[in-house]
Amino acid sequence: MEQKEILTIQYNKNENKIICSNEFLSTLNDSVKKNLKLLKYYNINQKKILAAFFASNKEVPNTLRYSVDNNLQTLIGNIGTIGFYNESLISNNFERSIIIILESPHTDEYDSNFIPIAPAQGTTGINIETYLLKLLKLIKNQSDFFTQQTSLNILIVNPVPFQTSLAYLTNGTKDDDVRDQVWRTIWHSENYQRKFSEKVNNFNNIDLIINACTTNLKSEITNFLINNSNISPIYECSHPSSWHSFHTKNFNLIRIR
Structure with missing residues (x-):
């Protein structure tokens, strides 16, 4: 043993x-x-x-990544640049927005000196850019969400904005169980649940939440949103690192509310 x-x-x-x-x-x-x-x-x-x-100063800031037209034909943003995005800080005055929730940043979200960049860099960012329109079209086929003729902002939010994998200290080595324990240690502190609740509830016109956290932590966020937010619809889906399996049985998309 x-x-x-x-x-x-x-x-x-x-x-x-x-x-x-x-x-x-x-x-x-x-x-x-x-x-x-x-x-x-x-x-x-x-x-x-x-x-x-x-x-x-080690928090990775939540960001506005793209906007998308209501017909889901075009992503508007810094397409094709995955290293450093031309990000704007999230404010609370958007007309309509979609939040993609990821659990916490990993290695690609920091530079070599452990300076935060932005959420969803590396493979995660590439897959969001590649498959997001397909995912939104799938949601559109399941609901009447995209009936209003306005563009939508795509926000990417980490409920825990720190590197809970500790990978900067281990030269990239990751242990999922360690990450989950560190993540829960921070998440279950009153401070970060309160901060996350304030973020979600203070944004104007959030019309859709996509919980794309890793499997082991997904239910933590879903349960919190159900009990602390009135936003609907809420979907759960696979983490973007596996969105390349979009058209296979390994990809999960479930409406929670």
Whole structure:
């Protein structure tokens, strides 16, 4: 049986314990020993992720990525540029908007110095750009959502805007169970559920929510939206990293409300 280790997460003046494999902890320790600038984020002796890793300047900002015409023929935005988008910060004065929810940023959402870029970079961003119109047309076939003749803004939101995979500290190595535990540690703090609720409910004219979080965390967001938001419709779908399977049985799209 694989040996388990305790890793401490220092967040919001609190310390929480998560369980990780000995292999993950060894990878984390070795990575930090080879790159001493990471010591400001991790204490090797105490096996502790320090609060600096979750400081406000490490939050990946939610963004307006595209707009789309009501006939779902054209994405309007910085098409074809996946590294650095010409993003505008989300405001609350859009006429009509769709929110795509992703759980948290990973490696591509930060530069090499751990400076936040924007949500949905890399493969996730490529797949959103490639398949979003097809997804919206599928939703259109299931509902009367696209009856108004106005364009729609596409917003991408991370309920937890930090790198919960800790991949910057492990040189890219990811353990899904560690990510989920860190994500839940932050999400279940009163602070971030409140922040997310304020974001969703304060945006004007949000007409559709697509919960595209990873499978293990999807229900957390869906249940929260059902209990804390009046927005409808709400859909669940596969994470954009797997949208290449759009026309296969592996792609899931379910209307929740």
